[in-house]
Amino acid sequence: xxxxxxxxxxxxxxxxxxxxxxxxxxxxxxxxxxxxxxxxxxxxxxxxxxxxxxxxxxxxxxxxxxxxxxxxxxxxxxxxxxxxxxxxxxxxxxxxxxxxxxxxxxxxxxxxxxxxxxxxxxxxxxxxxxxxxxxxxxxxxxxxxxxxxxxxxxxxxxxxxxxxxxxxxxxxxxxxxxxxxxxxxxxxxxxxxxxxxxxxxxxxxxxxxxxxxxxxxxxxxxxxxxxxxxxxxxxxxxxxxxxxxxxxxxxxxxxxxxxxxxxxxxxxxxxxxxxxxxxxxxxxxxxxxxxxxxxxxxxxxxxxxxxxxxxxxxxxxxxxxxxxxxxxxxxxxxxxxxxxxxxxxxxxxxxxxxxxxxxxxxxxxxxxxxxxxxxxxxxxxxxxxxxxxxxxxxxxxxxxxxxxxxxxxxxxxxxxxxxxxxxxxxxxxxxxxxxxxxxxxxxxxxxxxxxxx
Ligand code: BGC
Numbered sequence: 001x002x003x004x005x006x007x008x009x010x011x012x013x014x015x016x017x018x019x020x021x022x023x024x025x026x027x028x029x030x031x032x033x034x035x036x037x038x039x040x041x042x043x044x045x046x047x048x049x050x051x052x053x054x055x056x057x058x059x060x061x062x063x064x065x066x067x068x069x070x071x072x073x074x075x076x077x078x079x080x081x082x083x084x085x086x087x088x089x090x091x092x093x094x095x096x097x098x099x100x101x102x103x104x105x106x107x108x109x110x111x112x113x114x115x116x117x118x119x120x121x122x123x124x125x126x127x128x129x130x131x132x133x134x135x136x137x138x139x140x141x142x143x144x145x146x147x148x149x150x151x152x153x154x155x156x157x158x159x160x161x162x163x164x165x166x167x168x169x170x171x172x173x174x175x176x177x178x179x180x181x182x183x184x185x186x187x188x189x190x191x192x193x194x195x196x197x198x199x200x201x202x203x204x205x206x207x208x209x210x211x212x213x214x215x216x217x218x219x220x221x222x223x224x225x226x227x228x229x230x231x232x233x234x235x236x237x238x239x240x241x242x243x244x245x246x247x248x249x250x251x252x253x254x255x256x257x258x259x260x261x262x263x264x265x266x267x268x269x270x271x272x273x274x275x276x277x278x279x280x281x282x283x284x285x286x287x288x289x290x291x292x293x294x295x296x297x298x299x300x301x302x303x304x305x306x307x308x309x310x311x312x313x314x315x316x317x318x319x320x321x322x323x324x325x326x327x328x329x330x331x332x333x334x335x336x337x338x339x340x341x342x343x344x345x346x347x348x349x350x351x352x353x354x355x356x357x358x359x360x361x362x363x364x365x366x367x368x369x370x371x372x373x374x375x376x377x378x379x380x381x382x383x384x385x386x387x388x389x390x391x392x393x394x395x396x397x398x399x400x401x402x403x404x405x406x407x408x409x410x411x412x413x414x415x416x417x418x419x420x421x422x423x424x425x426x427x428x429x430x431x432x433x434x435x436x437x438x439x440x441x442x443x444x445x446x447x448x449x450x451x452x453x
Contacts, residue, residue, distance in 0.1 A: 039186035070113060166410050168423060406421045410426065
């Protein structure tokens with residue numbers, strides 16, 4: 001039979017293909033070599049906070065197995081790897097004297113990545129604040145902004161010539177809303193006023209770190225990673241359209257507008273002023289937050305479809321049921337949302353360099369009798385999202401790279417080890433890694449710099 005020629009969607013030359021992780025989710029070695037306690041070490045100690053009482057004490061033991069993990073990255077052909085630095089590994093008290101042994105780990109890790117031509121994308125803050133800083137109020141205390149700047153400056157200087165992609169914060173919206181508003185993530189605070197103070201301070205610390213990066217003349221590029229989870233109106237009724245707007249403004253725009261447009265969304269600011277106790281927000285603050293960035297990282301997983309629902313939550317809005325397939329987190333699979341997000345950001349800041357800094361899905365993985373994991377649902381999820389990213393590039397978006405979440409199954413925050421996102425399977429008892437079918441497929445994508453339709 002004649003083979004039907006496949007249509008290939010080619011990505012631009014030099015496109016970066018990678019996978020992402022975060023320190024607390026993979027490293028383990030929670031108290032080794034002088035590391036200080038983080039808010040996640042503390043939060044996961046209390047029963048009821050994490051599913052099955054799991055903790056990140058060992059996680060993927062990447063602290064000891066990083067060389068093997070880089071071998072896997074090589075095998076997959078990644079040309080970039082996004083990871084985060086654990087602040088309390090470098091400054092056990094959050095400030096003061098650095099812990100050289102902690103720094104050495106990242107020196108070894110980065111050295112090995114560079115040796116293998118894998119470009120580091122380094123996130124300074126992926127949610128593991130030193131507990132000592134939480135003891136003075138954490139991100140709700142404006143002093144923490146200066147401690148973050150000191151930590152960032154120290155790390156920048158130590159790695160000043162490596163030409164990395166630097167990320168100040170990962171998803172401030174999630175650390176704020178889950179950590180300070182709902183209390184379902186560390187530090188477990190349930191105080192909307194503290195949450196808004198924390199969001200403002202995180203954004204300030206981002207601005208300060210960018211400023212320091214420029215002042216020190218560090219090689220490479222710097223940006224921030226935001227989670228953009230679009231909220232579409234569930235119907236075309238005006239009240240549902242308004243409800244969707246409210247949710248978008250309080251989630252996406254609360255972060256992206258200050259960074260790209262130097263202002264908070266007016267309606268939400270007014271609403272918060274009426275209902276909460278807000279910190280002082282000055283013009284100087286807004287100038288600092290909106291320092292020019294070299295790129296914006298977008299984490300995209302899913303979309304919501306919203307209806308007006310008086311009395312539901314803070315914004316009188318609720319999700320309507322949809323009939324899209326869902327992941328094991330019950331998140332609707334809606335790849336078109338990624339296209340819309342990339343197009344919208346490009347409208348907001350034309351030509352800004354973008355990365356998909358995380359995209360992936362959790363499904364129940366099964367090891368078959370040959371020892372393989374045929375995770376075709378994950379493969380299909382990624383395939384459909386890659387196609388939408390390609391479509392956005394064709395439409396003129398300056399998308400420079402794509403990171404799959406995650407390199408390997410890891411500690412999925414409040415869900416512990418019960419949710420697997422990896423393209424590599426982690427056996428948490430033996431620390432064996434098995435490349436899943438989606439991982440083998442991703443290798444081909446990277447090799448061809450494109451996908452087949
Ligand atoms: C976070 C990751 C997390 C993933 C899946 C993102 O919000 O940056 O740390 O594991 O989503 O939930």
